[in-house]
Amino acid sequence: MIDLDDFDLPEPPMPPMGGDGDIGFDQADIDALFGDLGGPVEKKKGLRAVIESKVISQERLPMLEVVCDRVVRAFASSMRNLTSDAIDVSLEEVTSIRFGDFMNRIMLPSMVGVFQVKEWENYGLITVNSGLIYSVVDALLGGRGGSGSAPVVIDGRAFTTIETALVSRMLELALSDFAEAFTPIEPVTMELERVESNPRFAAIAGTSNICAVATFRVDMEGRGGEFSLLFPYATLEPVRHKLLQRFMGEKSGRDSIWEAHMAAEIRKTQVIVDVVLGEKAMPLAELKALEVGQTIALHKSPDDPLDLACGGVKLAQTQIGQRRGKVAVRLITDVSKERMPA
Incomplete structure (x- = not known):
């Protein structure tokens, strides 16, 4: 049987010592070695935090x-x-x-x-x-x-x-x-x-x-x-x-049946149209002084085109005449889809 005490073994190496007897690597050295230099981590705020955020919140397509x-x-x-x-x-x-x-x-x-x-x-x-x-x-x-x-x-x-x-x-x-x-x-x-x-x-x-x-x-x-x-x-x-549609041909909530029904009902709606014979600017005092039977000159001849309006919106131009004993108007322009200039 061999006794290890009979051999002169070298002493194990001692760890490096600091000046005060401590081990050479303290926590600060370890943090510096791994890139952590200490101090609180500054959090991004405001617009920079939104722009540089790794989280992407986007709607699916x-x-x-x-x-x-x-x-x-x-x-x-x-x-x-x-x-x-x-x-x-x-x-x-x-x-x-x-x-x-x-x-x-x-x-x-x-x-x-x-x-x-x-x-x-x-x-x-x-x-x-x-x-x-x-x-x-x-x-x-x-x-x-x-x-x-x-x-x-x-x-x-x-x-x-x-x-x-x-x-x-x-x-x-x-x-x-x-x-x-x-x-x-x-x-x-x-x-x-x-x-x-x-x-x-x-x-x-x-x-x-x-x-x-x-x-x-x-x-x-x-x-x-x-x-x-x-x-x-x-x-x-x-x-x-x-x-963003969920399937091909989706109309984003539009219902063709109700759309057709509403269009048909709108066409049946009765509206009142006005034929503007003429306009004249008058002072308020002169307007208050008007009496029954007084004539107002509108500077319009019988052949001049008149404005056809609905709710104060001009739609087309007409000519005034008579048909079957009643005053009538005839369109001389198409009904404009856009508002006509005043």
């Missing part, structure tokens, strides 16, 4: 989700015709995010397409991640896909002109299919303006602006990736009231 579902079917067919491969397209999510947060989440290398919506006079983005970029290029150049193929090694180089042109064809198809799916809501034209590889050159909104993002997944026989369509809420503002 149900019809935008319906449009994206239509894009899935149309884009899958377009990609099959483009690549002659078995393509599976799925909708990952439709969500809201701040523009700055979205741009910071783009994984490089990637392509960012800037497109313009002609009718809305505003812009949107379509982003493609590297996996889908190399899969599309490989498919269009005749590469064979499959689960057994080796993964593409990304070496950090810039995209070539050929790669950019091939991916641009896919982006144009995606924008065309989205515009076609949007036609039942409102006809739009989306044109791809340019493709950037650096997200900083594709800024179309402020960092705090809220945007709607639809993310799609494309699978191409064991390869593929994701692409996203981004619309700032300022871009969707012209059709926001239509995107």
